[in-house]
Amino acid sequence: MKISTPSSGLKSTFKGIFWLSFAALILITAAGIIYLLSAQTNPSGKRIIKSLGDSVAISFDESDIPHIQAKSASDAIFALGYLHASERSWQMEINRRLASGRLSEILGKETLAIDRFIRTLGIKRAAEKQFDRYPIATKRLLQSYADGVNAGNAHLGWALPVEYFLTGSKPGHWSPTDSVAWMLMMALDLGGNWQKELQRLELSQFLTTQQVWEVMPAYTPNEPVSHVDFAKMYRDINVFNPNPLVRDQKSKKLPATELAINEVPGGKEGIGSNNWALNGKLTSSGKPLLANDPHLGLSAPAIWYVAHLDAPGLNVIGATLPGIPAVVLGRTDKFAWSFTNTGPDVQDLYIEELDPKNPEAYRGPEGPLPFKVRQEIIDIKGEPPLRFIVKETRHGPVISESYARAKRIIDTDRFVLALRWTALDVENQSVAGLLDMNHAKDLETFKQALRKNYAPMQNVVMADVDGNISFQTAGIAPKRTLHQGLYGVAPVLGWEKQYDWTGYVPFEQLPNSSNPNSNWIATANQKVIAINDPNPLTGDWDLPTRYDRIVDLIKSRPTHDFASMKAMQADTLSLGATPLLELFKSVQSTHPLAQQAIELSKNFDGDMKIDSAGALIFNAWADQLTRKLYSRLGYLFTENYGARSFRQSLILQLQNPNSPWCNDPKTEQIESCADTSNAAFDTALEQLHSQFGSNPKNWAWGNAHIAVSEHRPLSKVPLLGSFFNLTQPFPGDSFSINVGRLELLRADNPFETKQAPSLRTLYDLSDLEQSLFIYQSGQSGWVQNKLYRNMSGLWARNEYLPLQMKPRKVGRQLDLAIKDK
16 A cells, blocks of 8 residues: 655645646736737737718828828818727726726726816816807717727727736727817816915915015015015915914824825926027028927826828828827918917915805805816725715815815815806806817917817917918907006905906917017017006916027028927026025035035036936035035925925025025024035035945946826836836936926935927928927837837937928838728
């Protein structure tokens, strides 16, 4: 009789486990291979579409740009929707859910705060009301696009993008109002004045109005648009929370179910763009040159998808936004156009006082008024649904019950904060304006289409083959009178009629110019005003560093060509750094690495080159210097440093060598700005030593300044994040033409950038077929496709791809047919 020993039993068990594991591995591998073979990551061949008016031919060129040839605009728009879904299905699904406040259905309670905030704003509700007022012809085009999206998603079959499997979800139904809602989300992302107002309210708890202006300066520091002592006004009405956080409270974390600042769309400094046009007198060809690079958040896949639409009355190529049925930035065969964000003040916060006798009412100019109320229900994956009430005042939705920072600052037993925002107006028809722009025959009809642009307001720079260059600010902004009231710089009293909007600036009074005597036009989010209207569109323009540098480069040579235009887009001299160089180069330090660091920095001129050690040392010093001046603000600094750079306030304070902001309140002695600069340099060297090693010769700006294109929502998931995200060493800083805004306290690496040129385009009006483009990912949204990331390195090196209506070579072909022939 054979006796089984314990060791032989274990061997048998291990053997069984081995074969089970091996079988599982074989099954997983086989499933993976079947998935990869089944996934339609490069759509081609013939697809039968029942809802098409006629067949559509789509050819893809060497840059993977689809050229859509259709017999009607409706079919061309349908095909664009089909391609957006085929190439960017997950991106569109996450965007649709974001705009509808429905992320939590598939992502769980982690996204509850953003869902609640978006539901409170009523983005999708506003889109539905706006769509009802759209012209019938526009409604039909939006419906064609939605039909194309839904057909594209249906044709993906079971092998969906891997994100759907990881989240246990499927593509949802796309409706025409989803496109309108996504346009509103773009306006929200490009806005943010209300958050600056909230920051000034927060600072007013601890600072005088003058001190608030020192921390958040006016665009023209000695001439703010308002002279109201708002900090005193807030104290006089006792608006603040009677149990506030103190400035030096160590924990800056808000309740887990509430929003932190970096989760709210918009509110980030430096969201803007560059564009400029030169007429034939300044170009080697004798015809205009036009350049554009919008600065938006970097994402993987990119926010843009380049396409060519060719149909009767429609021939346009350029950058589309998946979710919106139009070329947003691009050209026809006659003219080209470009956008930058105007940055107008189109958002105001109103402090509304609750009726002490009835919490369902609030104080109006002539007595109590009832809140408008509605119930919202958010379904949450793995959790019970959340039911909550949204209130609205005569100014707009009450945000202080859904946004933790707003709720934290005020006495919620007596007050709420409501938001007035132009984009929510029922008259908003911005998507209709985009479609009209795409159908424009020339610059004049294009400018007429701009009248429909409502939000976001844009600086549009144009050029045509006849040699014209033109500029028009397009959008809606409230009328304001300089030095009257608060001019939108801080929250106002909702019961005071003087703070109500009284109308919008007429289109004819918005800044504009055609064929100026200077022979060039440029915008870079700097202050723009109309000649016949002295009242600025906001009191919070961006610093003009990029604009000033663009002007310097335009004037630096008598004529320009594509090479000089490329060099301008690649320029990394920071005019936000140059005012600090004298103090930087006068530092004194006994740190062991100081002598080497000072030697490496002695020739640094503010040019943020990728291989520059001086750029890295300077930015580390400027970062630490900013922290030393403003960290005394406690959580009001740590929550905002990153969304705001504090660079303008830093430059202004350092103009006074003995600025009180330079003194460390924790020490007995009085520090000068030179003392604080020296201390910041020592701290910076310690940081760089820890992060990049003990040899400063190995320090380079590109080692620290990494452009990160984040995937939503997998960017933070271990292992998966590195698979889905795209990273590249990158030059520039927050203030250079080739911008790379630093994340600062919003990231473990303060020098990384998540906001840079999201697209670069160049147009030569002597031959528009020579036009160029690039962006930071690839056309495909399928992570396993090489076209997910093929442009990344080109973008980082400022290289380009052709943007041609008649490409020399064509690759794959996709035919959308109405029946099988």
